[in-house]
Amino acid sequence: MGRSPCCEKAHTNKGAWTKEEDERLITYIRAHGEGCWRSLPKAAGLLRCGKSCRLRWINYLRPDLKRGNFTEEEDELIIKLHSLLGNKWSLIAGRLPGRTDNEIKNYWNTHIRRKLLSRGIDPTKHRSINEPTSTQKVTTISFAGDSKDDYQDQKINIKVESVEMNKEDNEIQEKCLPDLNLELRISPPHHQQNQQMDHHHQRSNSVCFTCSLGIQNSKDCSCSKTNGNGCSNNIVGMNIIAGYDFLGLKTNGLLDYRTLETK
DNA sequence: AAACAAGTCAACCGCCTGTAG
DNA sequence: ACTACAGGCGGTTGACTTGTT
Numbered sequence: 001m002g003r004s005p006c007c008e009k010a011h012t013n014k015g016a017w018t019k020e021e022d023e024r025l026i027t028y029i030r031a032h033g034e035g036c037w038r039s040l041p042k043a044a045g046l047l048r049c050g051k052s053c054r055l056r057w058i059n060y061l062r063p064d065l066k067r068g069n070f071t072e073e074e075d076e077l078i079i080k081l082h083s084l085l086g087n088k089w090s091l092i093a094g095r096l097p098g099r100t101d102n103e104i105k106n107y108w109n110t111h112i113r114r115k116l117l118s119r120g121i122d123p124t125k126h127r128s129i130n131e132p133t134s135t136q137k138v139t140t141i142s143f144a145g146d147s148k149d150d151y152q153d154q155k156i157n158i159k160v161e162s163v164e165m166n167k168e169d170n171e172i173q174e175k176c177l178p179d180l181n182l183e184l185r186i187s188p189p190h191h192q193q194n195q196q197m198d199h200h201h202q203r204s205n206s207v208c209f210t211c212s213l214g215i216q217n218s219k220d221c222s223c224s225k226t227n228g229n230g231c232s233n234n235i236v237g238m239n240i241i242a243g244y245d246f247l248g249l250k251t252n253g254l255l256d257y258r259t260l261e262t263k
Numbered sequence: 264a265a266a267c268a269a270g271t272c273a274a275c276c277g278c279c280t281g282t283a284g
Numbered sequence: 285a286c287t288a289c290a291g292g293c294g295g296t297t298g299a300c301t302t303g304t305t
Contacts, residue, residue: 037290050291054292088293101294102294
């Protein structure tokens with residue numbers, strides 16, 4: 001006995017979407033907005049599974065999709081993000097406006113994997129294929145907290161352990177990844193923090209932790225607690241080494257985390 | 264021109280997570 | 285605390301296209 005199907009499969013279409021189906025979906029979402037995917041097909045007059053509608057909209061019909069070939073900059077960004085996040089396609093997609101997780105996943109599997117292999121780089125480990133295992137770099141990021149709701153005592157330890165690497169990788173490490181050994185504590189903003197937040201829009205080198213993770217306007221967002229607006233591209237509470245964001249990605253000074261939303 | 268292989272990508276599947284009741 | 289459900293995600297499939305023989 002498996003899980004019950006998400007919808008009545010006997011009366012749903014499968015396979016490629018027709019133009020008419022696309023138009024029905026677009027028209028419905030324009031009129032009623034996204035959400036409630038399960039009931040959407042019936043309401044929109046579509047013989048499709050709700051999941052199928054969601055996928056079609058997100059991956060193909062959404063008006064903000066970029067489409068077209070990936071640029072060299074996008075390629076490099078995907079590689080860098082993949083080295084940090086692994087197969088977290090939705091997170092990677094969040095950093096690439098107009099790109100979908102499915103698109104990036106496909107692009108990775110068809111183009112970038114081969115590109116890295118041709119460079120002699122293992123696409124999974126992001127290390128030279130010929131590199132001896134003794135020089136493996138181990139990076140551990142651990143989050144430890146006792147309580148989800150207790151601001152006073154919630155402690156988040158981020159520990160990055162680096163084991164010796166070869167010289168080339170060390171150079172990359174120095175350029176891209178600032179050494180991290182942070183012990184962060186989420187707590188209500190005190191006076192000094194408030195002052196910092198007052199300059200929120202002028203100062204762009206620190207971010208409240210929840211916003212840095214892309215969870216804006218959440219209950220944990222200290223920014224929204226103080227100015228009522230939450231972080232959009234504002235940065236408070238966690239210092240970032242100038243020129244790099246919390247993923248260690250080089251920035252041009254102004255960071256924009258709006259694209260790192262958890263969908 | 265036909266047959267086959269390789270590449271591409273939209274779509275599906277099933278599992279996981281968050282949340283409401 | 286438990287259950288059911290909806291939404292989200294990553295892995296995989298398969299139809300279609302392009303390249304090669």
